[in-house]
Amino acid sequence: MEAGADAVFFGVNPARGEGRADGAGFHARAKVGFDLEALPEIMRGLHARGVMGFVTFNVLVFDRELRQAERQLIALAEAGVDALIVQDHGVAWLAHEICPDLPIHGSTQMSITSAEGAELARRFGASRVVLGRELSLRDIERIAGATDVELETFVHGALCVSYSGQCFSSEAWGGRSANRGQCAQACRLPYDLLVDGEWRDLGDARYLLSPGDLYALHQVPELVRIGVDCLKIEGRYKDAEFVALTTAAYRKAVDEAWAERPLSVTPQEERDLEQVYSRGLGPHFMAGTNHQTVVRGRAPRHRGVRVGTVRGTTERGVLVELTELVKPGDGLVFDPANWRAPEGREEGGFVYQVNPVAASGRGQHQRALHELRFGRGAVDPARVREGDPVWRTQDPTLAARVRPLVEAADPVHTRAVDAHFMGTVGEVPALTLTDEAGRSVTVTLPEPLSPARNRALDEATLREQLGKLGGTPYHLRTLSVDLQGAGFLPVSALNSLRREAAAALSARREQAPERRVAPRLEGTLRRLGQPTPPDQGRTRLHVLVRAPEQLDAALEARPDSMTLDYLELYGLKPSVERVKAAGLPVRVASPRILKPTEQNLQKFLLSLDAGILVRSGGLLEGLQGQSGGTELTGDFSLNAANVLTTRALLDLGLTRLTPTYDLNAQQITELAALVGGAVLEPVAYGHLPVFHTEHCVFCRFLSTGTDYTNCGHPCEAHRVALRDERGRVHPVMADVGCRNTVFEGRPQVAAAHLGAWQAAGIRDLRLEFVHETPEQVREVLAAHRAFLNGDFSAPELEAALTTLTDQGVTEGSLFVPHDFGLLDALPVV
Numbered sequence: 001m002e003a004g005a006d007a008v009f010f011g012v013n014p015a016r017g018e019g020r021a022d023g024a025g026f027h028a029r030a031k032v033g034f035d036l037e038a039l040p041e042i043m044r045g046l047h048a049r050g051v052m053g054f055v056t057f058n059v060l061v062f063d064r065e066l067r068q069a070e071r072q073l074i075a076l077a078e079a080g081v082d083a084l085i086v087q088d089h090g091v092a093w094l095a096h097e098i099c100p101d102l103p104i105h106g107s108t109q110m111s112i113t114s115a116e117g118a119e120l121a122r123r124f125g126a127s128r129v130v131l132g133r134e135l136s137l138r139d140i141e142r143i144a145g146a147t148d149v150e151l152e153t154f155v156h157g158a159l160c161v162s163y164s165g166q167c168f169s170s171e172a173w174g175g176r177s178a179n180r181g182q183c184a185q186a187c188r189l190p191y192d193l194l195v196d197g198e199w200r201d202l203g204d205a206r207y208l209l210s211p212g213d214l215y216a217l218h219q220v221p222e223l224v225r226i227g228v229d230c231l232k233i234e235g236r237y238k239d240a241e242f243v244a245l246t247t248a249a250y251r252k253a254v255d256e257a258w259a260e261r262p263l264s265v266t267p268q269e270e271r272d273l274e275q276v277y278s279r280g281l282g283p284h285f286m287a288g289t290n291h292q293t294v295v296r297g298r299a300p301r302h303r304g305v306r307v308g309t310v311r312g313t314t315e316r317g318v319l320v321e322l323t324e325l326v327k328p329g330d331g332l333v334f335d336p337a338n339w340r341a342p343e344g345r346e347e348g349g350f351v352y353q354v355n356p357v358a359a360s361g362r363g364q365h366q367r368a369l370h371e372l373r374f375g376r377g378a379v380d381p382a383r384v385r386e387g388d389p390v391w392r393t394q395d396p397t398l399a400a401r402v403r404p405l406v407e408a409a410d411p412v413h414t415r416a417v418d419a420h421f422m423g424t425v426g427e428v429p430a431l432t433l434t435d436e437a438g439r440s441v442t443v444t445l446p447e448p449l450s451p452a453r454n455r456a457l458d459e460a461t462l463r464e465q466l467g468k469l470g471g472t473p474y475h476l477r478t479l480s481v482d483l484q485g486a487g488f489l490p491v492s493a494l495n496s497l498r499r500e501a502a503a504a505l506s507a508r509r510e511q512a513p514e515r516r517v518a519p520r521l522e523g524t525l526r527r528l529g530q531p532t533p534p535d536q537g538r539t540r541l542h543v544l545v546r547a548p549e550q551l552d553a554a555l556e557a558r559p560d561s562m563t564l565d566y567l568e569l570y571g572l573k574p575s576v577e578r579v580k581a582a583g584l585p586v587r588v589a590s591p592r593i594l595k596p597t598e599q600n601l602q603k604f605l606l607s608l609d610a611g612i613l614v615r616s617g618g619l620l621e622g623l624q625g626q627s628g629g630t631e632l633t634g635d636f637s638l639n640a641a642n643v644l645t646t647r648a649l650l651d652l653g654l655t656r657l658t659p660t661y662d663l664n665a666q667q668i669t670e671l672a673a674l675v676g677g678a679v680l681e682p683v684a685y686g687h688l689p690v691f692h693t694e695h696c697v698f699c700r701f702l703s704t705g706t707d708y709t710n711c712g713h714p715c716e717a718h719r720v721a722l723r724d725e726r727g728r729v730h731p732v733m734a735d736v737g738c739r740n741t742v743f744e745g746r747p748q749v750a751a752a753h754l755g756a757w758q759a760a761g762i763r764d765l766r767l768e769f770v771h772e773t774p775e776q777v778r779e780v781l782a783a784h785r786a787f788l789n790g791d792f793s794a795p796e797l798e799a800a801l802t803t804l805t806d807q808g809v810t811e812g813s814l815f816v817p818h819d820f821g822l823l824d825a826l827p828v829v
Contacts, residue, residue: 002405003244004251004413007052007230009085011181012036014072020065020180026072027056028087028109029236030181036075043080044510049473050415050436052082058107060179060641060662061091063670070094070521077102080512087165087179089124089617090644096125097520101513103127105152109165109179110617111637113139113595115146117618122149124648130154130232132163134285134694135595137219141226142596150229155216156246157234159284161187161209161295162691166592166637168661169690171813172744177662179639187211187691188300192723193701199723202701205297208722209691209742212280212296215273217253217265219286224257241398242276244405249273251413271324272402275305275395289707291699299335304393310334313381317373319357320390326354326372331394334384348393349378410470416477417469417505421462423449425485431466433474433501441504445497449487456486465494472502528647532676534761539788542681543781544589544613544768546733551575553774555582557781563613563766565589567715569604569736576610585631587611591735592637592692594618598737606630614638620652627653633681636661637692643674656681656764661688665753665814669760677761684750685780685801686768687743688812690730696738697722708738719771721745728807731771743770747780747805748812751798754787776804 001008011027013019015036024030034042039055046053055076061069069091076084077099084102086092087109096104106112106121106129113132121129128150131140135153144151160167167178169186176182190206192199202208214234216223223231231250235243253263274281279302284294307324318334326332333348353373405412415436423429429449434440449457459481467476540560545551547566554562555578562579564572564586572588579586588608592615594601602622605612611631614620617638623630634657640646641660649657658681659668668682696707698715705711715734722730722742730745750757754765767784769777783800786792792800802809 001046001049001051002408002412003247005051005247007054007082008046009054009056009232010034010236011056012039012072012076014068014075018068018071020059020068021062022180024181026059026061026065026069028058028107028178028181028183029056032236036072036079039076039079039081040512043512047080047509047511048506049411050509053080054083054085054105055081056085056107057091057095058085058087058109059181060177060639060660061088062663062667063642063674066094066521066642066644070098070519073098074517074519077515077517078512083128085130086126088639088641088645089121090642090646090648092121092124092126093648094520094524094644097524099515099517101515105130107164108132108154111163111165111593112618113163113593114599114618115143115149115596116594116599116621117616118143118147118149118151120617120621123621128152128229132593133159133214134163134593136288137222137226137286138288139596140223140228140286144227146596151227152230152232153223153228153286154214154234155220155223155231155250156214157238158279159211159214159294161211161693161695163593163693165639166692167690168688168813169742171661172688172690172748172810175813175815175817177813179641179660179662189725190300193697194721194723194729195702195718197719197721200701202297205701207297207300208295208697208701209693209695210279210297210300211294211695212282212284213278214284214286215278215281216283216286217249217270217273218263219283220250220253221257221263224254238277240406241402244402245272245276248405271305272398275392275398276402277302278304285694289694291696291711292704292706294695295700302393303333303335303391305391305395306389307332307392308390310384310386310388310390311369312386313384314371317353317355317371318379318381318384320370320372322368322370324392326351326370326392327397328352328354329396330392332372333391333393334379335389335391336383336385347379347383349374350394411473414469414473414475417474418478418480419466419476419501420480420482421466422482423457423484423487423489425449425451425487429487429489429497431497431501433505435474435505435509439505439508441501441508443497443500443504445489445493447493449485449489452486452488455488457483457489459483462494465491466498468495468498469502473506474502524644528643531672531674532678532761534676535678535763537763539758539762540764541781541784541788542587542764542766543777544686544766545777546770548575549774550769550772550777551578553777554781555579555584557778557785558582558584559767559781560764561585561587561611563587563589564610565613567734567736569601573608576608585611587613587631587633589613589635590615590619591737591739592616592635593694593737593739595737601736602626614654620649620654624652631655634658636683643671646671646675646679650675650679655679658682658766661813663813664816664820665750665756665811666816666820668762668814669753669756672757672760672762677757678763680762681764681766682750682757682762683748683768684754684765684784685747686766687731687745687770688748689741690744691740691742693740693742695740696734697732697740697742698734699738721771733770744810744812746807746810746812747801748814749798749801749809750814751787751794751801752811753814753816754797755794779804 011033106126108130170184308322312319355371544563699711702714
């Protein structure tokens, strides 16, 4: 607030027994948040300062949690929050039903990258959407020109390598869903790159999926011109200094852009922003695609400001060629990168002494050589190597520069008020204050205005005394005066009038808005009606392949349908015709992300005269009224986690829907009981798509190009995989938009749960292949068919699948904990 924020966003932890099934709040930073009991007072304090409070409700909500979620939504609405930031489409709709006056903002975890995606969010009650961080300024401008939904964009802070809402690495490898606020940051771990099965030496780049931090201060003028409604700074898990410095910088940039003045950020201010927290700052995708810059890969953590390079060691210190001023008290770290185990301790400490030694170079290229000494035992010179970059991670002078914002006794950033003073001799004087939102209060003095004996009250005196608003959240913008007769008031009376008016205005601003709030869940569930009766027919196998040779093998086994998910969409037509010629139904898989320039893919997909596996919310919206007789199936990436979202998405023309990978096997069974098993198509065999990223590993590490126009398309010539610290190998594939998906190397199998799914009425199962050979495709299909025919038991099916892969299989996200609980928490439809 002190630095000039117009709004703050934060999570709220529910009252005991009112949260999620795991006891956490309904927000995507499970470790932090305010207590619900404190929220009314927090909102009063925010509103008194003219600042809005947006509460994050940005996780997928399970069926067992819907009642608790409704109670939490009601409490938030009644506490006066200014907006909810929501990921789950069904919950967004429920929140809007509960309180139509409470604005809903579609979270960046809705993966919104087009005007169509924004319009889909509007269907579910959103008035604003937070766009994906992978969009360029040109993309954002196109979206702004095609929708009147309010747009919000991130401008500073940590970047996820995956599209938000499309990351399942924590779910796959730890049972901790990023869509549930439990991200384990697997993207910040080191990986080896395997190209065509061979290890590729990448030098000091080991953190292949760890992007730098977003820094879009220089893009603020363009964002303002485009008409973006809100700029967002990611400040959670950061300290007060980070929040203060970044907010102040962007506040100034926005104000300058509105005033049509050039950006005036100084080099020192930019260094401070880098110093306070940085993995390497840049505009990244907002400035356009350059796959060489988003991920440097050298380190995954805060580096601060680079101050020099190691040139040797001495008996008592380290010789450093400095490019920035270093002083005693600075905290430095010597960056070893990849020449020794990067997981080990880095050498560094607080500088004790800086001794000039010599200078290198000439003229403006001269670099000063200094001996840096540290406290006894702080730095082991034997672990410092010539050529190591030197970073300043702490600057003690930074605290002094930010202290006025962090430790302000009086409000620093104040709101303008307009004052009107009315004084008529013989009547009580009145002061009216009006804030920026038009709220007004009028206060009077108990005694009438007396005639002046000497100096009469005038406008100059009133402006001087009424403008003394220090210690309040206001400053005087305009003063209008209506004086009738020559009156007199002592200064003490004017001060009292001013203080009383400011206090009354603050009390008025603190009041929670009057809202219509009522429970809606039970009535909604009743209106949904009974689920579709179970299909008593046989269980069908639908097969998804990603290469023509896999298609050949699958066609031999004649599954119930084929789905084609190829890198090059425009090579699909011959394969579609082959499947049709074989007499089998065929679908084509859409990309998970569609940007404004990619909307023509919708026409292409429809032109194939095949069913569509819909993976993008924007595509689903775009197909409304356009799909004709095309059969549409919703995929996991639509993130259907509960009955509300599932029913709502099905109502948009989907025949069946694959539940999100955030659901375990029992939750899929329970969802089938609520919506009917006939409308679900879970994946019984497949590789979990752990990362889905705009960052292209192929372009970054197998070319010197910046994007698809100059990279040489190594994705078409090479197979790439990432090897993790446990030695597991995870294949990487690119899609038609050059986005990469990293797949879990072990196939996830549902063998242990197929019986329960069948009993729940699920009759459609999908088998998905990534890098499997044609022979493996045949054997996986044969094993599942043997199970469905009764020739294999569930353990025999799992054993057969295990023998088909070098890395084994996993239950992955389908795993059901032993203490998962009973069914009595489920809503009754």
